[in-house]
Amino acid sequence: MPDTTPPAPEAAGFPAAAASEARSVAELDAALTTCRACPRLVAWREETARVKRPAFVDQEYWARPVPGFGPPDAPLALVGLAPAAHGGNRTGRIFTGDASGDALFAALYDVGLASRPTATHRGDGLRLHGVRVTMPVHCAPPGNRPTTAERDTCRPWLARELALLSPALRAVVVLGGFAWQTLLPVLADAGWQLPRPRPAFGHGAETTLTSSVGQRTLHLVGGYHPSQRNMSTRTLTPAQLREVLFRGAVLARLPAVPPRRDPQEAT
Ligand code: SF4
Numbered sequence: 001m002p003d004t005t006p007p008a009p010e011a012a013g014f015p016a017a018a019a020s021e022a023r024s025v026a027e028l029d030a031a032l033t034t035c036r037a038c039p040r041l042v043a044w045r046e047e048t049a050r051v052k053r054p055a056f057v058d059q060e061y062w063a064r065p066v067p068g069f070g071p072p073d074a075p076l077a078l079v080g081l082a083p084a085a086h087g088g089n090r091t092g093r094i095f096t097g098d099a100s101g102d103a104l105f106a107a108l109y110d111v112g113l114a115s116r117p118t119a120t121h122r123g124d125g126l127r128l129h130g131v132r133v134t135m136p137v138h139c140a141p142p143g144n145r146p147t148t149a150e151r152d153t154c155r156p157w158l159a160r161e162l163a164l165l166s167p168a169l170r171a172v173v174v175l176g177g178f179a180w181q182t183l184l185p186v187l188a189d190a191g192w193q194l195p196r197p198r199p200a201f202g203h204g205a206e207t208t209l210t211s212s213v214g215q216r217t218l219h220l221v222g223g224y225h226p227s228q229r230n231m232s233t234r235t236l237t238p239a240q241l242r243e244v245l246f247r248g249a250v251l252a253r254l255p256a257v258p259p260r261r262d263p264q265e266a267t
Helices: 014-021 025-032 039-051 099-110 148-165 177-189 228-232 238-251
Strands: 076-079 131-134 171-175 206-211 217-223
Touching: 014 025, 014 148, 025 148, 076 148, 076 177, 076 238, 099 228, 099 238, 131 148, 148 177, 171 177, 171 238, 177 217, 217 238
Parallel strands: 076 131, 076 171, 171 217
Antiparallel strands: 206 217
16 A cells, blocks of 8 residues: 655655645645755754844744745746845745845836835735746755755745646746756756757846647746845846846736836936
């Protein structure tokens, strides 16, 4: 008789086994938040929650894997990197309560894809319009640098989430080279045909994948990650971020507001 005992959340095989059993994005999110498959990241997310940052010393940190955020039938996905130790790992919602999220949600609001320009906590009322934000690594990594092994261990969650989003998905804005390198093989394994040579990451890079079955297409748009470092060095400006999100919205056939050009912002 086959062993039907579900794997324990701390088991290395848990992500693949639990993700494949999820029949909806909600089920996937519920299973994901119990995951303990990466010992280093589990230790870091919990240590961060114990030590805290002085500004948040009276808050209880989430200290678990952070699921994606946004409607499960979104035609546009944004793929970032991983939760921030004192952002998503504190608030329990990706890009919420940190500088990267401040930049991202302000830009999403500006182009009409978010209900408000700020994200402070899970009960703040923020809604995304036709956009689902997710990431290749769901636990905060030390120094914002997950290892290759951690990325690979977390991969089944991303693969399953994209499969569940797939019926409505038309475009993905890929925020950063790490996400780009992670996403391409996941999409290839899911049956999307990649152009040869493989498209290189860059801000504004675009490529279109075709499905090996049927006539479907999926557009990818590369964009620099709105990290505090990229924004403070102006490697990525607010205007550039708005433009790449708007481009994703157009390719996903979402109603969006053309990005404004703020004369106060150097582009
Ligand atoms: Fe699980 Fe992913 Fe967190 Fe690793 S990074 S513990 S696979 S949710």
